[in-house]
Amino acid sequence: MKIQVRAGDTLEYYSRLFSIPLVLIADANPGIDPEQLQIDETVHIPGFRENTYTIRYGDTLSGIAKSYQLKLDTLFLLNQEVDPNNLSVGDELFIPIRMSKRVVDPKAHYDFTRLKADIEALAELYPFIQKREAGRSVLHQPLYDLRIGKGQRKVQINASFHANEWITTCVLMTFLNDYLIMLTNGQKISQTPALSLYEQAALSAIPMVNPDGVNLVRNGPPKELEKELITLNNGSADFSGWKANIRGIDLNKQFPANWEFEKKRKPKKPGPRDFLGFKPISEPETMAMAELVQKERFARLLSLHTQGQEIYWGYEGLEPLESKRLAHDFAKLSGYEAVQYVDSFVGYKDWFIQEFRKPGFTIELGIGQNPLPISQFDEIYTDIQPLLVRALES
Missing domain, CATH: 3.10.350.10 (LysM domain)
Structure with a gap:
């Protein structure tokens, strides 16, 4: 106003x-x-x-x-x-x-257009948000980076690295909206005064790392790419299971953390999931995310994925002692299981831990088969909100 x-x-x-x-x-x-x-x-x-x-x-x-x-x-x-x-x-x-009610409707048809409209609405109502672009996708859609808070501790939370995990964007945007409401109403979020979070931490939220992929899953292929994408999708016009970016490269398998090892056991050509690309950090989306973390040197990083109700927090013994404490807190607050090591590499949080020796987490929301139905949203959000608040605390 x-x-x-x-x-x-x-x-x-x-x-x-x-x-x-x-x-x-x-x-x-x-x-x-x-x-x-x-x-x-x-x-x-x-x-x-x-x-x-x-x-x-x-x-x-x-x-x-x-x-x-x-x-x-x-x-x-x-x-x-x-x-x-x-x-x-x-x-x-x-x-x-x-304002005491959300403008974000997580149960709407959530695609990049919806995300953009919600970001514009939040920025209008809460102009202390700093709206930036971490970069652009293959199809030149912005990778929005929303900054909230002015503390010394920099925390990144990202969502929708994988296209068919778009519900993670709904979760993150709802969290941001609730946080903003509590801030301007002088209230607590998950028992923590919202203003204390604002003063303790500087949040960098990237709600949709893979906007082209999310649009593909939610809306189908652009006409000019339809034939090519159906070929990449093994001849199918059903893109509901698509995880990759629009070029058929899995963005969360693009980082140089045991990349050569993982390459040997993953698909050898572009497709709907799991193809690492022809070299690490080759895609505009992963370039943007790598540059962002190198520039900002975040103290903590959380990647929201689905599914499994698990919290992956280790990588090759390189994670700091703080990671174990935070993982324990996250598990207690969410009811999810904290898992130190898993037979999977080349992820964004893996590379973050390897390069910076800072706490990094992959949070697997919900349970079932991707894409998770929006009917799970309320349960997922109830579980995860306290965890996201804890990520911003000391």
């Missing part, structure tokens, strides 16, 4: 008026000098949207404010041209509405 500064206004006053933490208002307005607000300057108030109200006979501003449980000056601030002593029936007022 946007407001215009009046004489004498301060960000601190807006914080009290709207009951929004000052740090969130300041971070939502990075180009503004908080010590010298200019009259008529536009300020974003996060966590609110505007509604219109039509004046009826007998209305007063104080009565309207009381009915909406608002401080009277919020109405004066949003309706600076209105004469409170001369309200006219039929005139419209702007009413600030605090």
